Amino acid sequence: MIDLKGITQIYQGPQGPVEALRGVDLHIAPGEVFGIIGRSGAGKSSLVRVINLLNRPTRGTVTVHGRELTQLQGAQLRQARREIGMVFQHFNLLSSRTVYDNAALPLELAGMSAAQIRERISPLLDLVGLAHLADRYPAQISGGQKQRVGIARALASRPKVLLSDEATSALDPETTRSILDLLRQVNRDLGVTVVLITHQMQVVKQIADRVAVMEAGRIVEMGSVIDVFTRPREDITKSLIDEIVPQELPASVLARVRQLAARLAPGQSGQLLRLSYAGEQAYEPILSHLIRELGLDLSILHGQIDEIQEQTFGSLAVYASGAMAHIGAAIDYLRIQGVQVRTVEVGA
Ligand SMILES: Nc1ncnc2c1ncn2[C@@H]1O[C@H](COP(=O)(O)OP(=O)(O)OP(=O)(O)O)[C@@H](O)[C@H]1O
Numbered sequence: 581m582i583d584l585k586g587i588t589q590i591y592q593g594p595q596g597p598v599e600a601l602r603g604v605d606l607h608i609a610p611g612e613v614f615g616i617i618g619r620s621g622a623g624k625s626s627l628v629r630v631i632n633l634l635n636r637p638t639r640g641t642v643t644v645h646g647r648e649l650t651q652l653q654g655a656q657l658r659q660a661r662r663e664i665g666m667v668f669q670h671f672n673l674l675s676s677r678t679v680y681d682n683a684a685l686p687l688e689l690a691g692m693s694a695a696q697i698r699e700r701i702s703p704l705l706d707l708v709g710l711a712h713l714a715d716r717y718p719a720q721i722s723g724g725q726k727q728r729v730g731i732a733r734a735l736a737s738r739p740k741v742l743l744s745d746e747a748t749s750a751l752d753p754e755t756t757r758s759i760l761d762l763l764r765q766v767n768r769d770l771g772v773t774v775v776l777i778t779h780q781m782q783v784v785k786q787i788a789d790r791v792a793v794m795e796a797g798r799i800v801e802m803g804s805v806i807d808v809f810t811r812p813r814e815d816i817t818k819s820l821i822d823e824i825v826p827q828e829l830p831a832s833v834l835a836r837v838r839q840l841a842a843r844l845a846p847g848q849s850g851q852l853l854r855l856s857y858a859g860e861q862a863y864e865p866i867l868s869h870l871i872r873e874l875g876l877d878l879s880i881l882h883g884q885i886d887e888i889q890e891q892t893f894g895s896l897a898v899y900a901s902g903a904m905a906h907i908g909a910a911i912d913y914l915r916i917q918g919v920q921v922r923t924v925e926v927g928a
Pocket residue numbers: 591592593598599600618619620621622623624625626627779
């Protein structure tokens with residue numbers, strides 16, 4: 581569906597050239613919701629704007645739906661762009677036009693008749709939940725409603741791809757959730773491939789199937805959202821998921837571990853374990869096996885169980901105490917069961 585090969589983007593900045601994208605290769609399959617995440621300046625906006633050639637890359641090729649956009653110019657490029665809708669962080673609505681007229685703008689520009697436009701726009705305003713506000717002006721509606729207009733306008737040309745450039749960054753958490761639900765619905769019901777850029781893992785977690793993590797103009801990590809959450813490799817990825825799954829334990833938990841360690845019986849060992857798992861494995865039977873079969877004491881000190889793409893995803897901090905050999909056996913057993921295990925040393 582979307583194929584980017586060897587994309588380099590160099591801007592001429594006031595202090596000389598800035599290499600915003602450094603050889604990015606990316607394939608996005610039809611029907612995916614694909615998230616691109618990174619800190620400010622990582623190159624996300626540059627990358628998403630390359631997909632519809634709002635930015636023409638300095639080097640590399642962009643192919644969307646079988647057509648190499650980087651070969652096209654003028655009218656051919658404008659035609660190809662109609663298959664790619666885009667929504668923006670600040671909505672970009674025209675204040676002098678009503679909700680209906682904003683959504684209809686691309687069709688007016690394409691020369692469609694008023695009757696044809698109505699046939700398209702009325703169901704779209706229903707889809708985004710704004711039929712009752714069709715005659716209002718942007719100043720008379722909320723931020724979330726403005727973004728719904730932006731989505732209706734982006735869908736007016738019946739695109740196959742929808743690009744979202746931080747579409748929820750200006751919205752509160754609840755409105756963010758409802759806009760992401762709408763984008764998911766557009767993806768499912770209309771079969772539109774969605775590519776969204778964000779600096780928030782929460783957004784990726786709620787909506788994306790796969791995610792690419794960007795840093796300094798490159799994709800440094802990519803995979804299914806559940807895999808990236810349970811097995812982050814790069815420091816940047818770990819720090820981005822920290823807002824959802826804290827990588828560092830709170831001081832109170834570490835203090836509790838020291839207390840438990842101080843109370844170990846002679847000959848007993850203790851070990852703090854960080855466990856994470858996704859999908860099929862159920863924690864409780866696994867933990868009770870450790871207690872029953874290996875005679876370990878387990879104190880669950882911290883953690884959460886959540887859901888990503890309808891799969892359970894959990895993260896726990898557990899202090900295991902018992903015979904040293906049994907703690908080793910427990911770690912092996914957990915790993916065989918598919919649980920990610922990290923041992924954590926807590927200083928005095
Ligand atoms: N038009 C431009 N001229 C010069 N440099 C630019 C231009 N646009 C972006 N840059 C630079 O390119 C790099 C990547 O910017 P980009 O906007 O793509 O990153 P981003 O990840 O989207 O960040 P943000 O979330 O802050 O928008 C940054 O160093 C930025 O300063």
